[in-house]
Ligand SMILES: Nc1ncnc2c1ncn2[C@@H]1O[C@H](COP(=O)(O)OP(=O)(O)OP(=O)(O)O)[C@@H](O)[C@H]1O
């Protein structure tokens with residue numbers, strides 16, 4: 230079949246219905262060809278099987294379109310009047326290093342096509358094209374591009390090797406955490422890491438993996454909160470080509486990528502109920518089935534999960550399966566909030582001052598005693614991440630070798646303890662009354678965010694809800 234095939238022929242050929250949001254962002258193609266008929270013919274073929282395409286009918290137009298949208302694949306003619314295909318390859322890769330480029334070439338210019346491969350094109354297609362050839366080669370190029378991207382992501386993660394020595398802290402609670410981690414790192418038990426935002430859950434997951442027997446294999450992360458239910462499943466288990474609209478090619482899931490390594494499920498409390506059933510089965514059977522397939526695949530995966538939500542509350546509300554919860558938390562590592570291990574604050578301050586003064590080439594060496602005192606009594610709702618940002622900020626704006634009280638950000642000054650005279654005005658007021666005022670004003674300060682307010686007041690979310698009800702606060 231040629232690229233001039235009729236719509237009926239194409240639909241009979243594809244068996245798929247074209248979709249507007251095919252594969253959510255994957256499969257966006259730019260076709261650059263100054264032969265308009267050929268360009269539009271190729272576009273029709275590819276759109277018919279579910280890809281989204283833009284067409285440029287000159288090299289210059291192609292380059293300008295490259296800078297406007299993020300394409301997954303560029304199909305370009307090699308010989309054009311204004312800008313040649315080699316320049317399109319160069320520009321496409323400069324704008325997006327993960328783009329796949331495939332070139333069109335005539336029989337007469339095959340040598341040039343080989344040159345194009347040397348410059349980074351992943352394939353070439355000889356004109357005139359046939360439909361099946363075009364479709365198969367485009368799918369293969371995209372699959373290749375996806376593999377490159379995932380591998381690069383994994384390599385970057387592997388660069389960040391963390392031992393326990395990278396976890397700063399000498400307080401009693403942190404020493405217990407490290408002790409526990411050392412005991413369980415080499416085993417294959419499932420670990421659930423709990424703790425508020427910014428307490429270091431991901432850092433602990435990395436350290437557990439790096440100190441395990443699986444450290445030569447990948448640590449594959451998946452943030453479950455960022456994905457829709459359908460995407461969570463296809464990310465976890467992979468899918469077969471055609472499993473759902475937009476599944477244009479077969480895709481491995483994170484379970485397969487983490488085979489003989491570790492899978493890190495971040496924000497595990499957000500996994501949709503229907504996926505929880507499947508996840509539980511996978512953990513029990515040690516095998517996965519790609520979406521759209523019925524062939525089980527054996528996987529050997531160590532699971533580490535993390536959450537900042539109270540899973541028990543989710544279970545009470547019917548949003549999390551109790552049986553899965555027990556599977557995930559064979560061992561629980563709880564990271565206490567920073568306000569419960571203030572002893573670590575000076576150590577963390579020193580650590581980050583060193584890190585950021587090197588990074589920003591600043592001569593900062595230390596921090597004034599009074600500033601340490603203020604920082605040590607602050608409530609740190611954002612925990613270590615917040616402290617890290619505060620130090621970064623202070624180092625950047627500092628002028629000399631010592632960080633001073635006046636370098637402290639406004640938020641820290643505002644969050645300081647109330648002075649004794651202010652507390653005095655409350656003396657004699659019933660405790661319940663004071664508690665009500667405190668909750669009311671804290672809520673006001675954080676714009677009504679109950680989770681945040683509970684955190685600042687050092688109480689659990691459930692306690693917060695109970696008190697709100699008790700005091701009739703909405
Ligand atoms: N004990 C620590 N020592 C050194 N750096 C730390 C420590 N704890 C956290 N950090 C740093 O603080 C930042 C936040 O940590 P991390 O991302 O691990 O937190 P998290 O608990 O996963 O947060 P979230 O719940 O928001 O995902 C990171 O840059 C991390 O390297």
Ligand SMILES: [Mg+2]
Pocket residue numbers: 430431495
């Ligand atoms: Mg995290």
